[in-house]
Structures are given as structure tokens and as C-alpha cells.
Amino acid sequence: MKILNLWLPRIVYCAYPALLAMLAIRRDGRFFKALLIPAAVFGTVTVVRKRWNLPRPYEKLGIEPLIPREKKGQSFPSRHVASVTIIAVACWYIWPPAGFAMSVIALLISVIRPLAGIHFPRDVAAGVAFSLLIGIIGFWLL
Template sequence: MTRETYRKMTGYFLQDEKKVRRIILANRLLTGIVFVSYPLYLISLLLKRDTLLPQAVLVPAVSFVVVTLFRKIVNEPRPYEKYDLPPVIDKDAGGKSFPSRHVFSVFVIAVTVFVRNPVAGCILAMIGIMIAVIRVIGGVHTVWDVTAGVAVGILSGVIGYYMLPYRGF
């Protein structure tokens, strides 16, 4: 993405306060849906006494820590820092843009849910795609950041559930 592309993309939204509010609302709403869905899913596993529960907690948690440490080491600047232009989604954090942790989190959770409920997992993945688009047009991530978030989230889930299946304690 070039500075001009970023300026045009975010400028479309920044010129109208209603558009800015819609992007911010969509970002919060979709992120909130995932934030609420995941604990509810864990509770349902607990109530069913599903043996997947420890893995459903550990795979996203361990993956999240690894991604967080990786982001800290790489410390890729965010588009608004790189191009010195305002983002649509107000963000005061600097660096740590790659990969997008919002997008990564949605996709590792989507794979987690997919293991027992493929339809709900696919719905969460669609929400993840919407969040990825919002994070880019909101000016807080590049396409590369969100694409890496998708890939790492899916890969973490595939490794955690399908390549290292839970055998019970």
C-alpha cells in the first residue's frame, strides 16, 4: 500500500463523521460478537463435559502469547505511523502491526469452534473477514497484516486441533 492509496482509502471515510462512526461501530460490534461467543462456547463445552475444553482454552491462549511476542519483536509500524496520516479507527498504539492480532484471534477462535460446530466456525470466519476489511479501511493495518493474521490464526488452529489432537488427561 502506498501513502496515496492509504490517504484515498481513509480519506473517503474521514470526510464524513457518519462514515467514521459506522466503521468504529462495526469494528466494536463484530469484535464484541467474537468476544462474547468464545466464552459462551467454552461454557457449552464445560456443561457438556466435552474433553476438548482444555485444548479449546490452551490452543488460542498459547497461540495468542506467541503472536503477541512475535509482534513485539518485529514491531512493524502501523499504516498511520508509516504514512503520517490519521486513521479512521482511533488508535494511539505505535508499532506491533504485524500480524493483526484482532484478525488472528477471530480465526483461531473460528477454528476452535469449527472443531465441534462447523457452521458456527464458518460464521465466525466470515465475521473475521469483515473485521479484516474494517481494520484495513480503518487505517490501523495493512492488507499484509490482516492476511498474515488470517493465515497464522488458521494455521495455529489446524496445528492445535488436527495435527496435535487432544488425547485427554
């Protein structure tokens, strides 16, 4: 679980700049949506986490997380999950096979974070729901 928690986000965070670079090199008009919509999700989730500052499971329940963490608060919504999910949505918009791969990674991260005691299920559910909502509106309805 520790290895997946470490490497899955790294895969996504390397693939996303590669996607943006490909779009930029090709002068693809979808570049700005692929850049700005995930940035808006990341920024919004960051602000919400700081404002609400909800405790993490290991703080509230007094448990030892399986993946050691020292961070306090800012549990809701999960920024890892929101970021990976919106990147998966962006990939679906650009190239569905990559979207599928990123969705599998997002699902795995969404399961790992609560199992490890880093987030409550509501934290990851909120991250997924927010990213899907903004992603669908931003990529397909606007």
C-alpha cells in the same frame, strides 16, 4: 465501519467464553484444545508483535486512520484478526455452523482493519495465516 470495528470483536469475545462454558458443563474432551490452542496463538502473536514492533499505516504513511488510534507500533501481525480467526477455527472444530458465523466475522474484521488505516494488509494476512496453520495442526492433526 466504526460500529462494526467496535461490535464484531465483542460478539466473538462473548461467544468464545460461552463455547468454553458449554464444553466445560458437558465435560466435553475438546475443552482443553478449544482453550489452549487459541491461548497459544494469542500469546505467540503478542510476543511477535512486541519483538518486531512494526509501525502502523498511520505512523508510516502519515495518514489519519478512519478509526482513531493512538497506539504506536506492534502492527504485525494483527492480534484482532489472529484472535478472531483462531476462535473461528475452534468453532469449526466444535460446531461448524458457529464456525461459519465466526469466519464471516473474521473476514469482515480482516477487511475493516486495513481499510480503516489501523493495519497493513500484510498484518491481517499474517494473522489469518498463522491462526489457520496453528488451528489446522492443533485441532485436526494432533
